Amino acid sequence: METYQVLGLVGAFLLLLPLLFIPLFSFRSPMMGMMTFPIRFFSLMFIPAFVLGIVGSLIADRTAAGVLLVISAIFSLPMLFGVFGISFVLLLIAGVLALSRK
Template sequence: METYQILGIVGSLLLLVAIFVIPFFFMYGFGMMGFMGYPMYNSVGYHHYFFFFPFLFFILPAVILGLIGSLINNRDASGILLIVASFVSLPVMFGFFGISFILLLVAGILALTSNK
């Protein structure tokens, strides 16, 4: 495997980690942060991942584009896919604290600029 492929896989795997880490930050659903928010709604359990399911529409395309871009052999196509995946991963906590965004962007640039 080449360097851009390894960087792309690591960046995509960090986004997969974000799928399991981010829901823990969504303790309350929308409009449930007031005085009665915690005791009234926390024991019910249906609201914990209220924002998480729409958030999957940002995570999954970035992961899929990153993995496809790292696993195909065409450098031009993989470079473009990795750069697109890096920008799609921006809403995911700035690319999971910026790490996966930078890894996917560097992998895409390496794929496009390295010798064939």
């Protein structure tokens, strides 16, 4: 595997972290019961970012892989700024590496 593929896979799998840990941050309200953070928005933004990151990492065409990884990086921004910026930066670097080398 090349460098951009490894970075893309790591960045895509780091997107799982907010999806798994956001439901843990619920709090008890006196009259309404357990209040949780709305997870639907994050799960809807997770699916395209994760799928594009995995597909961009696994295909052989470097141009298409670079474009898919950059789009995946942009889609990862609403998810806690792409896991506090780590997966966003990894996916963006992977996309730039895939586009820069021929």
